[in-house]
Amino acid sequence: MAQETKPQTAKSKSASLQISIFDISGTKKTPVKVSKEIFGKKVGDQLLAQYVRVYLTNQRQGNANSKTRSQINLTKHKAWRQKGTGRARHGAKSAPIFVGGGVAFGPKSKTYQLKLNKKQRKSAFFGALTKAFEQNNIFGLSDSSLTVKPKTKEVSGFLKKLDIDSKKVLLVLPKLEKNNLVMASRNIPNVELADVRSLNTYTVMKQDKIVFVQNALAVLEKHYLSSNES
Numbered sequence: 001m002a003q004e005t006k007p008q009t010a011k012s013k014s015a016s017l018q019i020s021i022f023d024i025s026g027t028k029k030t031p032v033k034v035s036k037e038i039f040g041k042k043v044g045d046q047l048l049a050q051y052v053r054v055y056l057t058n059q060r061q062g063n064a065n066s067k068t069r070s071q072i073n074l075t076k077h078k079a080w081r082q083k084g085t086g087r088a089r090h091g092a093k094s095a096p097i098f099v100g101g102g103v104a105f106g107p108k109s110k111t112y113q114l115k116l117n118k119k120q121r122k123s124a125f126f127g128a129l130t131k132a133f134e135q136n137n138i139f140g141l142s143d144s145s146l147t148v149k150p151k152t153k154e155v156s157g158f159l160k161k162l163d164i165d166s167k168k169v170l171l172v173l174p175k176l177e178k179n180n181l182v183m184a185s186r187n188i189p190n191v192e193l194a195d196v197r198s199l200n201t202y203t204v205m206k207q208d209k210i211v212f213v214q215n216a217l218a219v220l221e222k223h224y225l226s227s228n229e230s
Helices: 003-017 045-058 119-136 143-147 152-161 182-186 201-205 214-225
Strands: 019-020 028-031 138-141 169-173 191-195 209-213
Touching: 045 119, 045 201, 119 138, 119 201, 119 214, 138 214, 143 191, 143 209, 152 182, 169 182, 169 214, 182 191, 209 214
Parallel strands: 019 138, 138 209, 169 191, 169 209
Antiparallel strands: 019 028
């Protein structure tokens, strides 16, 4: 009995990895099978949180810089004589208490770069896609949509048909170049366009819904599952 049930379980798991495909009018088409290596890889929330922390930290420029009193280009002449003025004794006017003087304990430029190794980055990316897939947040758009009329109402109507017009939507294209679909989408405030090769974990996680142009799914697998993926 054990030998009979095992292959059935494996078959059911592979058959479940499908993404629904719609045309621009919202009509459902034949679903597309996707790789379980990308959309079936579960990872811990700790790795996803670590990736987000590293990604956001690496966005910091760290170029804030202030001059100390030794770097101020002012005269080194004593501000006033040592005694007899009734005021506190002072040396050069480059001291921090004077206007135009140096800054005491001010910020200095530094690098905030953190690192994740390649295996962690890939696992986090696939894990984020898997989480979105399991939550039914990933849809497919037929390739014919690339030649849709370059009118905002075309894409806006598609989003309304899927009831995601009020969500943050990531539209993933095989190649981010000027075409009718891009022109019809770029004026919608809650729609972000992305090239499939430039996707990352943070971009995936910050969106409510992700819409892949059908051919972008094939490019995704070819690019990220190839042996020479960088």
